[in-house]
Amino acid sequence: MQDFAEAFRLAFGLVGSADPDLIEIVVLSLRVSFTALLISCAIGLTLGAFLAIARFPGRGALLVLVNALMGLPPVVVGLFVYMMLSRAGPLGVMQLLYTPTAMIIAQTILITPIIAALSRQVIEDLNGEYADFFRSVSVPMADRLWALLWDARFSLLTVALAGFGRAVAEVGAVMIVGGNIDHLTRVMTTAIALETSKGDLALALALGIILLGIALAVNAAVMGLKTQAVRHAYA
Amino acid sequence: MRMHDAAEALSLVRPRPAGDADNLQTADVKGLVFQAGGRRLIDGVDLTINPGPITMIMGPNGAGKSLLLRLLHGLLTPTSGSVSWNGEKAGDGTRKRQAMVFQKPVLLRRSVAANVDFVLKLKNGRNRTERIERRNALLHSVGLSDHAKQPARLLSGGEQQRLALIRALASEPGVLFLDEPTASLDPASVLMIENAVSEAHLKGVKIIFITHDIGQVKRLGDEVVFMAKGRVTEQTSVPAFVSAPRSKEADAYLNGRLVI
Ligand SMILES: Nc1ncnc2c1ncn2[C@@H]1O[C@H](COP(=O)(O)OP(=O)(O)OP(=O)(O)O)[C@@H](O)[C@H]1O
Ligand SMILES: [Mg+2]
Numbered sequence: 001m002q003d004f005a006e007a008f009r010l011a012f013g014l015v016g017s018a019d020p021d022l023i024e025i026v027v028l029s030l031r032v033s034f035t036a037l038l039i040s041c042a043i044g045l046t047l048g049a050f051l052a053i054a055r056f057p058g059r060g061a062l063l064v065l066v067n068a069l070m071g072l073p074p075v076v077v078g079l080f081v082y083m084m085l086s087r088a089g090p091l092g093v094m095q096l097l098y099t100p101t102a103m104i105i106a107q108t109i110l111i112t113p114i115i116a117a118l119s120r121q122v123i124e125d126l127n128g129e130y131a132d133f134f135r136s137v138s139v140p141m142a143d144r145l146w147a148l149l150w151d152a153r154f155s156l157l158t159v160a161l162a163g164f165g166r167a168v169a170e171v172g173a174v175m176i177v178g179g180n181i182d183h184l185t186r187v188m189t190t191a192i193a194l195e196t197s198k199g200d201l202a203l204a205l206a207l208g209i210i211l212l213g214i215a216l217a218v219n220a221a222v223m224g225l226k227t228q229a230v231r232h233a234y235a
Numbered sequence: 236m237r238m239h240d241a242a243e244a245l246s247l248v249r250p251r252p253a254g255d256a257d258n259l260q261t262a263d264v265k266g267l268v269f270q271a272g273g274r275r276l277i278d279g280v281d282l283t284i285n286p287g288p289i290t291m292i293m294g295p296n297g298a299g300k301s302l303l304l305r306l307l308h309g310l311l312t313p314t315s316g317s318v319s320w321n322g323e324k325a326g327d328g329t330r331k332r333q334a335m336v337f338q339k340p341v342l343l344r345r346s347v348a349a350n351v352d353f354v355l356k357l358k359n360g361r362n363r364t365e366r367i368e369r370r371n372a373l374l375h376s377v378g379l380s381d382h383a384k385q386p387a388r389l390l391s392g393g394e395q396q397r398l399a400l401i402r403a404l405a406s407e408p409g410v411l412f413l414d415e416p417t418a419s420l421d422p423a424s425v426l427m428i429e430n431a432v433s434e435a436h437l438k439g440v441k442i443i444f445i446t447h448d449i450g451q452v453k454r455l456g457d458e459v460v461f462m463a464k465g466r467v468t469e470q471t472s473v474p475a476f477v478s479a480p481r482s483k484e485a486d487a488y489l490n491g492r493l494v495i
Pocket of ligand 2 (some may be wrong): 300338414
């Protein structure tokens with residue numbers, strides 16, 4: 001018990017003093033997950049919008065697939081990316097294994113289906129509402145898409161935040177493809193795992209506190225967006 | 236609505252050159268059938284709609300009035316039979332010169348002004364100042380100026396219908412369909428909508444208007460198309476319809492009896 005109290009004291013010390021090692025890990029985490037989020041949004045929103053509006057044979061099967069991919073186990077994604085990037089793999093020559101780029105790729109694969117599936121639902125609902133008007137006024141496809149994305153922006157931001165939350169809190173995939181290398185690929189979750197197993201609870205706890213803070217901030221942002229959206233009747 | 240507002244509104248719809256308007260305002264409906272869920276919801280309609288008069292469509296709930304309007308507007312494809320506008324089959328091509336106010340207004344999740352701007356931007360690449368001027372004039376014409384910045388979906392029912400109407404007019408249509416735009420509105424809102432509609436008509440827009448309100452038919456309409464059970468039972472001038480409808484369905488409807 002004494003040890004725990006001490007660990008907490010040290011942890012808050014680290015956070016309070018903005019310990020450089022701690023900051024480095026946090027910044028890398030945010031950079032990796034944020035980059036993955038941007039790429040996932042570019043792919044996922046496009047795919048989501050396409051699935052929401054287009055009608056083609058095999059659409060139902062594709063929807064089932066995308067929805068199923070939402071539940072991809074991170075370690076499986078990690079393993080897959082590892083095999084692609086390892087020296088013997090098809091992308092081995094790029095020498096990306098154990099780099100932040102590898103972690104970005106893994107997280108992108110992990111959250112793109114989430115963004116695609118959730119945004120598909122949001123856009124399809126709104127399109128159902130707008131469809132008559134769009135057809136009546138003969139709105140060209142590009143304008144339709146843009147109008148749907150814009151008018152659904154609050155809900156879509158919520159979707160993006162959900163994706164970010166999943167990416168930043170994920171440990172299995174980044175551990176496998178990043179390798180948790182100090183000063184290079186060590187992110188919050190892998191550091192917590194390692195430090196805990198080493199018995200250095202202070203750093204683990206400090207990171208845990210920050211991670212929790214980020215989760216709270218993300219959820220607060222979602223709540224804020226929802227009230228904002230309701231206030232504007234845009235939701 | 237004050238009188239000078241109405242007068243101002245008169246300038247909202249640009250007069251279109253004769254001939255331009257005329258050539259797409261004649262609808263020919265032949266043997267029209269629309270079937271869904273195993274029912275013939277539109278059950279063999281033959282109808283000619285001419286450019287001149289304001290056409291009022293009446294009929295009991297479920298008669299198929301909204302469906303007929305959608306078929307005329309090319310939003311639905313007939314099961315059999317045809318709708319054509321001056322020989323052109325109703326569809327993407329004809330719809331471009333038409334506008335519709337739906338029974339349930341479909342408003343974008345944007346401000347009132349942005350709803351009108353959306354159509355103005357789409358339909359005419361006029362410059363920004365001109366666009367804003369025209370939007371403000373449209374808003375003013377139905378008393379929505381003070382609501383310009385408000386989210387459209389927070390408007391009251393009557394305000395939403397007024398917005399839907401001016402947004403439809405913003406596209407400068409040759410034909411304007413209105414599906415019960417004044418149902419459940421207060422008298423002032425009804426008057427504003429009727430004024431804007433008759434003014435559009437004066438400027439050469441063909442009006443096809445669904446209503447249950449016989450008073451409105453008398454105030455606004457030139458002819459009545461009466462529907463019951465997916466069929467058109469008569470097409471009569473308003474005075475004749477009001478004094479003595481020809482079909483027994485219309486007679487029953489006007490006397491408040493159910494048409495079964
Ligand atoms: N897509 C559809 N599938 C099946 N039935 C439909 C469909 N659309 C409309 N109907 C049915 O067709 C009938 C006519 O509908 P419509 O909306 O045209 O009636 P209406 O004359 O406009 O009535 P109201 O005065 O109540 O607006 C109704 O019985 C309705 O239930
Ligand atoms: Mg109807």
